[in-house]
Amino acid sequence: MNLGFVESRTFDEIALGDTARAEHVFTGDDALAFASISGFQAVLDQGELARRAGGEALTGPNMWCASLVSGLFSMQLPGPGVTLTGICLAFHNRIHVGDRVFVSVEVTGRDEATRQIDFACEAHDERGAQIFTGTAKVLAPVEKQRWSTLPVPHVIVNNSYRRYQELIARATARPAVRTAVAWPCDAVSLSAALEAAKDDLIVPVLVGAETEIRRVAHELSTAMEESLSRTEIIEAADSRAAAAKAVELARAGAVGMLMKGSLHTDELMGAVIAKESGLRAGRRISHIFALDVPMYPKTLFVTDAAINIQPDLETKVSILQNAIDAMLRLGVREPKVAILSAVESVNPAIPSTLEAAALCKMAERGQIRGAIVDGPLAFDNAISSDAARIKHIASPVAGDVDLLMVPNLEAGNILFKQLQYLAGALAAGVVVGAKVPIVLTSRADGELARMASCALGVLLA
Known part of the structure; x- marks a missing residue:
């Protein structure tokens, strides 16, 4: 040859x-x-x-x-x-x-x-x-x-349920978590809640307009109507009232988890972060995505792409520790964290590089615990060890990252939606740092993403 x-x-x-x-x-x-x-x-x-x-x-x-x-x-x-x-x-x-x-x-x-x-x-x-x-x-x-003898074409198996089956199996092995579902008044959010109940992930408490919930169930199927007949419904006049009531149930210990229905995120989170009646637990509340990306060999976590818009250094400490704590509870041992920016070197003109360097030093001195943290790193250096090697970057994280911490909500939102719509990733999301986990999905998310998010929340509840 x-x-x-x-x-x-x-x-x-x-x-x-x-x-x-x-x-x-x-x-x-x-x-x-x-x-x-x-x-x-x-x-x-x-x-x-x-x-x-x-x-x-x-x-x-x-x-x-x-x-x-x-x-x-x-x-x-x-x-x-x-x-x-x-x-x-x-x-x-x-x-x-x-x-x-x-x-x-x-x-x-x-x-x-x-x-x-x-x-x-x-x-x-x-x-x-x-x-x-x-x-x-x-x-x-x-x-x-x-x-x-050109390289054989690489077949990418895009089976977005693959890694989440193990997650869901672990969650269903635990007792179902009583969960307040705020305003489940459309087909996707209601069916997701009832399917999660059918799979023994949650015991749903539906908080919303009962007549609207029953109308949606009727339009879905007879099976959904039967499931609804066995489900507790708490009346709420509108979506804001539903958010407030769901948070009240969590504060009273009547439920162990919250789940977003068809209301806007800011309506639910406004009730969650309210100083007197909310669910604050000392740290800043933040969000973490767990993504199954077909091209990546393990679950890839991203924080914070949903809650904190332009976090300062103090807020980033809470965001990072929240995510690390959640991953440890999910069984990820000593997660490898990349603090993302546009470049991999500290540049005073790019504030996120300074904050990345500070976070790494804080992790080195034990102010942030439980993970291997490196940054600033550009996305390519974090994901690809080859890219890091070519740029002469010696990093314990490059090419084997578990968690990507983004500089702000805009960057995170763009990143995870690109992975969803261009790379075929399935994203499960949950709010952490509050008194109970909050399953926070997009109104555009399908039933599969909502089920995976439920499983994530159950394991953290």
Whole structure:
């Protein structure tokens, strides 16, 4: 093989006993990519993935291994120009996510008249367990063919429910949290609350205009009307009254969580931050997003993109500590935090770089606890270790960041919406730093995002 090219072997160049081998680690994304093409629905059961977390690995489709055999024929032996005319495989053991699979083929026969080549095929895992054995027949090319070995296109499996299934599974393992839902007077917010109740995430207390809530349920479905018949409703004349009543229930300990319905965010948060009747708990209240970004290998948290518009340094200390505390409670050990700005060097003309440097020093001296903090970092340096290396930035955070702290609400709002609408991210959001978690979703969010946000809130309640 020449560098950058793969060249086929003709029939005359292939002898009995010639072999080709390959190995590949079977990943969850491999299973989902196979499912998207073949329709093999079993590997899409993310509930199964969640239930088996820490236990037996999820089994995968054995036919996926057959594609490795095809790859050997097309790229190694005989190589480009081959035609597969027959294959017969017997499967002996199942593969599991995380298994390293070794596949080999060996020439066992040659037919001069038809230029057909017979192969013995075999696959096993790293423990030596045989996955399959069998035979295949191919037609080798008559003339050499040469293909460029450009990188194989990278398949991005955009399954936004993947990481949140584990989150939801953890949340449903706990007792359902009694939750005041403020003004659930449209189809999305009402159905999300009732579905969260159906999945044992919350026990909803609907605070709003009862006639309007019942009208929406009637328009949704008979099942929603039946669910509503088992749900407590507290009358409120309008959305502001609903916000105030929901906060009152939380102050009295009657509910352990709040959930935003179809009212404006400032209406709910106005009641939450009210000095005498609100839910302040000492620190500034802030917001954290947990995003499942298909291109990123783990859950990516962003703060604060919803509450504090232009925070000063003191407010940023609260925002950062709130987020770190929440992530620790969610099981993220010593989260890696990037304090974002436009550049990665301190520049007096860019105030956010000065505040980033101050936050890092405060973390170094123990004024901010529980995380590895670095900044200022530009977005590319935080996300990509290659970008940081090219710019000669030595950082314990670069390329492995858990939490992005944005300089202000505008930057955060733009960032998370770009990740949502251009990168296919699912965003779950919750307000932290108050006496109870507050599930704060956008009116544009669908039921899936609201369910994920409910699960996030339950784990923090």
